[in-house]
Amino acid sequence: MTYTLYGMAASLYTARARSYMRTNAVPFVEVKAGGEEFVGQVVPLIGRWIIPVIKTPEGAIIQDGVDIIDHLDGAGFSKWAIYPEAPALLVVAHLFELFGSHGLLRPAMHYRWNFDAQNLAFLRNGFRDVLPSGLPAEAEDAVFEQASGRMRQAAVAFGVTPETYTLVEERYRLFLALFEQHLRAHPFILGGHPTIADYGMIGAMHAHLGRDPVPLHLMQTTAPNVFRWVERMTMTESFVDESFARAAGELFDPDALPETLLALMRFVAEDYLIELAAHVERANAWLADQDSAALDSAFDAHEQAKVLGVAPFDWHGARIATVVLPYRFYLLQRLQEAHVATPEAERQKIETLFEETGLREILALRTNRRVERIDNCEVWGQT
Known part of the structure; x- marks a missing residue:
């Protein structure tokens, strides 16, 4: 009963699906999206090249991180309720799902594509996940240049230009500081276990900002508790730290939300x-x-x-x-x-x-x- 995840290590939206699958011990193998299996068998069924995609043990094809997580949640894999029962927490969870998926695109794209001296070798290696197998080195380089060029254009489309570089960095550093403060006292965004809020946020915070060399260094040196959260969101074992006041698995009282969470909401x-x-x-x-x-x-x-x-x-x-x-x-x-x-x-x-x-x-x-x-x-x- 093994699932197949088609994606890319550097992909923001693959990271969201992978995080759920890891933290909830879904049995799966990951197959690179540039391989013959994905291009030859999966893409024709979907009608376009897009990731992430999963194939269920029964052979069904599901595309999109939200749909993948909802399918697996419906199949009973969730260790905890990823959609909080308390209405206020549920709405807040969806807020961070939205913000993490799209509101963090500016820093995610800036810190990936505007620091070539530090990032480029790592990115060139990671993008092999979406290249056909067996390409000679010169062909890999040519395809990477074409693909990275499109991504650099996308960064501009998300508002990342030379005129905004400093502002993007200032805003992201402020966000990191607020998130760091929150995670000093709480293991996850809404308390004692991950919810759809965490799965929405982890895409940008892991695939781009928690793996690429420049933002990874920034996170590790200025927001170590955020880095620890990224680690928790990418491992199968449950995390329990008795130093946290809240019992493992317990979410916040919706009538007494911590100020650190309210500060993050104000930032959004x-x-x-x-x-x-x-x-x-x-x-x-x-x-x-x-x-x-x-x-x-x-x-x-x-x-x-x-x-x-x-x-x-x-x-x-x-x-x-x-x-x-x-x-x-x-x-x-x-x-x-x-x-x-x-x-x-x-x-x-x-x-x-x-x-x-x-x-x-x-x-x-x-x-x-x-x-x-x-x-x-x-x-x-x-x-």
């Missing part, structure tokens, strides 16, 4: 909310100009990002524009659905919490059509 509000709002505004303007029937079929995420274009906004004194990615709206909907499904009394508590941390707007930001996933593809759904 300050660093990411304005970008998300700009993306929703841009998407709604685009949707308003489209023929309704043309929106009813599945779309390629990369092509959709091209047609949606970029959204400009002011970010800590800098004017930047970032590419609009519909998948963010899919994750945003998960947060909002958890909020709406909450009984009225608890919903008001959530709204108060999000008001106090500057995040109230995120509960109401909506695109005029939903983003849904059907047969491993994104689809514009109905309103």
Whole structure:
């Protein structure tokens, strides 16, 4: 009963799925996404080259980190409840799932692609995971140059330019300091065990910021407790440290959240909310100009990002524009659905919490059509 994970060691979104599989002792083998098995057998079934993907023991193919984790959680692999029962904690968990997956892309891309003297040899080796087997060295170099060139362009599309380098580094150092403070007293984001909040955050914090040489050194030397959390999120054995006040496995009391968690939420509000709002505004303007029937079929995420274009906004004194990615709206909907499904009394508590941390707007930001996933593809759904 072994699963197969198709991915890449350096892939942010593969790291999310791999982290769940490791921490929950899912039996699996990882196969590189450049190999004949993936390209010849899996890609034709999905219709595009994209990672991560898993193949179940029964032969089913599942693409996307969220869908993979939800499938495995539904199959009973979770050692703990990765979706908290307390409504407020569930909404907060989805907040960090969204922020970790997309709000950390600027530092993730900056620290990977703008320090070639320290990073490039490591990256060149890691990208062999997505190259065909048996290529001669010169061919590997040529393919890497082409692939890394696309990634450097993507970094610019996420707002990483020479004009913002210093600002990106300042904001990431502040985030690291806040996360470090939180993890000094708590083993995971919401307390005593990992939740979807941790699995959302681990992608950027491991694959890019916790492996690449420059950000790894920064993390180890300035935020050692964050580094220890990355280690905990990538190992099979459960972690118990009796020095933590909270019992192993116990999550926070939603009516008494620690100040360190509230500080992280305020950071998300300050660093990411304005970008998300700009993306929703841009998407709604685009949707308003489209023929309704043309929106009813599945779309390629990369092509959709091209047609949606970029959204400009002011970010800590800098004017930047970032590419609009519909998948963010899919994750945003998960947060909002958890909020709406909450009984009225608890919903008001959530709204108060999000008001106090500057995040109230995120509960109401909506695109005029939903983003849904059907047969491993994104689809514009109905309103």
